[in-house]
Amino acid sequence: MNVGTNRGDAKAFKLDTLLKLVDIKGTDGKTTLLHFVVQEIIRSEGAETESANGNIPEQMESKFNEEQFKKKGLHVVGGLSKDLDNVKKAAGMDSDVLSSYVTKLETGLEKVRLVLQYEKPDMKGNFFKSTKLFMKYAEDEIVRIKSHEREALFLVKEVTEYFHGNAAKEEAHPLRIFMI
Known part of the structure; x- marks a missing residue:
């Protein structure tokens, strides 16, 4: 990670830095790093779905429009709560x-x-x-x-x-x- 930057070849990152994803904005002043991360997750989820269906070549090259991002993003983010439910329970245990x-x-x-x-x-x-x-x-x-x-x-x-x-x-x- 960070190869070639002044931070140089980091081996890890603290999870606390994920909180900064909302604060770091793009050049347009609206898009945050979190938006970018969610879009990349959606792209990878979409690519996995398409490759499972066998529709790889054409659809992988086309870009998702804004509405598709929102629909898939809501689906992925909506599932996080269910996925993290056991983590919350386990974190409460000593x-x-x-x-x-x-x-x-x-x-x-x-x-x-x-x-x-x-x-x-x-x-x-x-x-x-x-x-x-x-x-x-x-x-x-x-x-x-x-x-x-x-x-x-x-x-x-x-x-x-x-x-x-x-x-x-x-x-x-x-x-x-x-x-x-």
Whole structure:
């Protein structure tokens, strides 16, 4: 990014700079950088739609008129709210609290394991058998959850490094990048 400019070969940009998209205006004084970005998204979305339909050559060369931009733009922007709904929910969660819940579950399973030590061969009923099956399932689930947690935090780190560069290492709250 910015190759050949005084900013020179940037590897990332802070998401906070996206807020400036509305402030940077074109030479006409009306069109903002945000307008340009939306138009480029619409063009790429339109190109993908057309290539999926097989109508590439003629339509790719023609320019969209203003009305087509508005219609496609509203469609794309309208879908953003739905796409970002889960991001808002996830941003409201505290990853440390979720991790502590998993740790509490592990502690609870250890207590159940202690109870299983009291099994005697002549005992009747299915309590111990059922509890052992539950333990196996619960242990597997906890391993799976911890694996997903590690993977998610790794991906968050990658996204943060992409958008914030070296500032990611200084960030106290790793999920801050997703807060809306």
